[in-house]
Amino acid sequence: MTIHREGTATITLTFILLALINGAIYYFVPGSPVLFWTVLGISAALFLFIISFFRLPKREHTEGEQxxxxxxxxxxxxxxxxxxxxxxxxxxxxxxxxxxxxxxxxxxxxxxxxxxxxxxxxxxxxxxxxxxxxxxxxxxxxxxxxxxxxxxxxxxxxxxxxxxxxxxxxxxxxxxxxxxxxxxxxxxxxxxxxxxxxxxxxxxxxxxxxxxxxxxxx
Missing domain, CATH: 2.70.70 (Glucose Permease (Domain IIA))
Incomplete structure (x- = not known):
């Protein structure tokens, strides 16, 4: 399975945005590990969903003139x-x-x-x-x-x-x-x-x- 080219910009932008959010929580709210790990888990799930949306699985295609x-x-x-x-x-x-x-x-x-x-x-x-x-x-x-x-x-x-x-x-x-x-x-x-x-x-x-x-x- 590969990632469709239409997803390149969206996946990159999502990664940067989520990295900024998680980085901000890590550095500016250091006393809240529960918050950090919760946001990190949600971010990982969201990122995997975005990747799966743009997946391009390999398939044997059906062909026929009619x-x-x-x-x-x-x-x-x-x-x-x-x-x-x-x-x-x-x-x-x-x-x-x-x-x-x-x-x-x-x-x-x-x-x-x-x-x-x-x-x-x-x-x-x-x-x-x-x-x-x-x-x-x-x-x-x-x-x-x-x-x-x-x-x-x-x-x-x-x-x-x-x-x-x-x-x-x-x-x-x-x-x-x-x-x-x-x-x-x-x-x-x-x-x-x-x-x-x-x-x-x-x-x-x-x-x-x-x-x-x-x-x-x-």
Missing amino acids: LVVAPADGRVVVIEETVETEYFKDKRLQVSIFMSPANVHVNRNPISGEVKLSQYHAGKYLVAWHPKSSTENERHTVVIGNGANEILVRQIAGALARRIVNYLKAGMQVKQNDEMGFIKFGSRVDIYLPVGTKVDVQLEQTVRGGQTVIAKLG
Whole structure:
């Protein structure tokens, strides 16, 4: 396991801040060992949590031209037909994955193909399961075309997330399971598939980015 590059600045800043706090307690409150060891323990736990959040585990990825592979780790919270209003402007099959702060937060391309759209939208920070989070929260929409099929993937910031990172630009040729981006501190990813697509996951199922098959394209 390695640490994702998006975590370098956050981990460094956290270490410096915690070191300053613990150093100040050690030197300015020398008569309170209980306070010092309590703060040190909390600081260590917080630092380990930050490191774990940016972990990048090694995995054997699932590949297949007709397969839609999970773009993120998390739990399936939505499987339903809905109207996608940004790009397709028609009915699509939506599959949503909720990412808790404990999940791996790198996002991956669900299919290979050409990037048709890569668009960032500023917005609110409603909780990720709020019905309006898909259209009102900070988000980044990507559409990848693969032959006759186009898949829309939307990274959505949640109540804790304050930064969405996306590496794709329109016109790029991308490979399935390569990194699409990163969402810091919990959120969700929506996938919009053609109506009638065979979905291979169920509600509340735990999925792993780059490994779990979400659906099979016709």
